Amino acid sequence: MRQNIAAGNWKMNLSYQEGLELVKNLKKSLPIDGTKVILGVPHPYLKSYAEAISGVEGIAIAAQNCHHVLKGAYTGEVSISMLNSIGVKYIIVGHSERRQYYNESNEMIKTKVDLCISTGIHPIYCCGESLDVREAGDHVTFVKGQIEASLLHLSAEDIAKVTIAYEPIWAIGTGVTASPDQAQEMHNSIRGILREQYGDVADTVSILYGGSVKPQNAQEIFAKADVDGGLVGGASLNAEGFLEIANAF
Numbered sequence: 001m002r003q004n005i006a007a008g009n010w011k012m013n014l015s016y017q018e019g020l021e022l023v024k025n026l027k028k029s030l031p032i033d034g035t036k037v038i039l040g041v042p043h044p045y046l047k048s049y050a051e052a053i054s055g056v057e058g059i060a061i062a063a064q065n066c067h068h069v070l071k072g073a074y075t076g077e078v079s080i081s082m083l084n085s086i087g088v089k090y091i092i093v094g095h096s097e098r099r100q101y102y103n104e105s106n107e108m109i110k111t112k113v114d115l116c117i118s119t120g121i122h123p124i125y126c127c128g129e130s131l132d133v134r135e136a137g138d139h140v141t142f143v144k145g146q147i148e149a150s151l152l153h154l155s156a157e158d159i160a161k162v163t164i165a166y167e168p169i170w171a172i173g174t175g176v177t178a179s180p181d182q183a184q185e186m187h188n189s190i191r192g193i194l195r196e197q198y199g200d201v202a203d204t205v206s207i208l209y210g211g212s213v214k215p216q217n218a219q220e221i222f223a224k225a226d227v228d229g230g231l232v233g234g235a236s237l238n239a240e241g242f243l244e245i246a247n248a249f
């Protein structure tokens, strides 16, 4: 029904050469039956890594961000049409680090989602609550609000092009992982929101968990009914470990 996905988010790590080595090492073990591997790499590497994997099944390269305006005087920014012009098919949108450090609002992220859809690029849309929100017991309502603000205006046809990544901020890069039950609770809630709006299309949308996914915990988390894979930061920087995660379904 829906695709299992192991997505890496390298963030601002690895030199071009180190990254290429990693891509080449991953490539040797692909495709993985039933699982799509997506690598979120820094902008300057996108085109040449896409060439390095060309013709290999079961892998794609993703950008980690795009600007919310199509073109113009925004020094240092990268537009979606630039990414489209080099063949990018996936973009990570609304990561909590972008929300936190670059003040990306739900409204801005909604615009980026719309740009992706209109360009034929698949957004990997990120949501997730802070520790304060979780401790107050408001996490389900908070994430519902994020999704309502940035995704639910889409048509059923377009929501099917989106991958959702639930990433509790308190679990990102901290070594603390949400328990499989905590992940399932949220994923089930997200799927419920989609089902209410889109009916059975909800069952076609992959919902990934992110936040300290490691080879040691991937299997248990991915085994949950509504968890369709992971968005993996730190552990995606090592070929062996990331392959173990990608094989954990």
Ligand code: PGA
Binding pocket: 009, 167, 171, 172, 173, 174, 175, 210, 211, 212, 213, 231, 232, 233, 234, 235
């Ligand atoms: P992490 O990052 O796996 O290093 O916790 C996940 C993410 O931010 O996507």
